[in-house]
Amino acid sequence: MLRSAIDKVIDRVRPADERLQKHKNPLKPFLAIARWIPRGISPFVDLNRTFAVLCKNLDHPPTQAEKDLYEKVIALHPDLAKPSVRLADDQEAHVSFVTKVDDQECMRKQRAVDTHWVKAHIFDYVKDDAHPCSPIVGMRDKNLRGFNAQLTARALCPMSFLEKYDKDPMRFMEDVDSRNIKTRAHDLPAFLYPDNYDKLDPDHNLCRSEVVIQILRLIFTGESSVENGVRSAGKPSPCEIHGIRRVTPEMVAYVVIQIYLELSSASQWTKEIGYFRLDQIFDIVVELFKPVEGTSWPSDTLDFLTKKMPALRRKRKAKAKHIPMESEEESEHEKDLTGILARRRLMVAETSTEGAAAEAEAATARVNDDDTKAELPGPSRPNRLCRRK
Known part of the structure; x- marks a missing residue:
């Protein structure tokens, strides 16, 4: 069964940097960087032409302006250069990478x-x-x-x-x-x-x-x-x-x-x-x-x-x-779902901590109660603390 083009992109990008290997989807950092392109470079960037400057056998060789634009995009993060070089000889993966960066999740x-x-x-x-x-x-x-x-x-x-x-x-x-x-x-x-x-x-x-x-x-x-x-x-x-x-x-x-x-x-x-x-x-x-x-x-x-x-x-x-x-x-104007989930996790953690503390206190009380009982006189009453050693 043939892998999807985007899977090929991920496989090609992952070895580019060992830091990317820890990410489940190594494309994610590049998608985050792409959000800056319309703001800091131009909202009219043609990423297909920009990342095609390294591709071989192009019908229309890149212009100097396109080469300069490529350098500006690559300058956003040093790791951007690595996947672009690795994808230069794979047109299908190249198109998938550009489409993903340019789609509604990123630049647009x-x-x-x-x-x-x-x-x-x-x-x-x-x-x-x-x-x-x-x-x-x-x-x-x-x-x-x-x-x-x-x-x-x-x-x-x-x-x-x-x-x-x-x-x-x-x-x-x-x-x-x-x-x-x-x-x-x-x-x-x-x-x-x-x-x-x-x-x-x-x-x-x-x-x-x-x-x-x-x-x-x-x-x-x-x-x-x-x-x-x-x-x-x-x-x-x-x-x-x-x-x-x-x-x-x-x-x-x-x-x-x-x-x-x-x-x-x-x-x-x-x-x-x-x-x-x-x-x-x-x-x-x-x-x-x-x-x-x-x-x-x-x-x-x-x-x-x-x-x-x-x-x-x-x-x-x-x-x-x-x-x-x-x-x-994430835009601070959008609903901060991340913040809501984080607060909920914090509440769960605090509840768990309180529960653990209560359980620990109860366990200590039981041990102290055992100690008290162990000191009471009686016929061959075992000392539980000693037995635990």
Whole structure:
């Protein structure tokens, strides 16, 4: 009977590292690592092409960009390189490995969880006191978002068009709907700025808005850190698990596309919303943070955002490096079934301990009673303690 492809993957991965041999399913650590890929590298990664860079006899040889992406993914954990090399000559096992990493348990699930919580909290942070309009907080119908409502329309409006929007919001929204005005990725949306836009200095305050800061905290250091940046939850945040102590360009870009998606009228995950492409704005934001001679904006902005997230520098007891398991990176927003079961086990253990203590006390009492009886005078009464020796 032929083994399933996934069984072959497990068999191929298991010898890669002796530490993996203790796991019942040695793929599990890799699945946990994969949850960081959309957040820390890109939600648009094509893992099939990424892990195929080592495969031989490809119809389309990997590009340099794909090779660079492979190196970024492998850098997440040193053990990732070993199974990718061992699977390079087995197409069936390779496809199974990539499918498992990319399926709903890993990358897609993590992206979906983040999208869910941004959707739930986005209107706590998107406010426009200077231009009040009908509130839409709590509206679940995505058709009422995007350029169909003034609050979301102004947040999504390109900064270069903002003056025109403010003169006649309804007319502007109608022009977008009729496609007389086209919003594209290179037209940076207004929600990236905390206040007015300076056409002569477009870098000023870019990516420093309150909504960018709050969603960064929500996704990367947890809901408990949103208000003041300090994480009160006991378990480690995603950034702590992966050793991230500074905001990266990819983190900012991921937050930008999550915000845009939830402010828009798109009903599901997509790369294109009208003329606006999320994968393009992701690349644009990452590109903005590349060091450029003559400006300190990239480093200054990352420093600013990092300072706004003190939870990244939370002091914790040093632990030996290990392969993170999926349970360690469960979203704190999800029902903590693991915690419930742990508390139940603790209660059982305490009950067992109390029972054992009571039994031990009763046994001691019986022994003491025997000792007392042994000391009483009587015809040839045996000493039980002596007999036990």
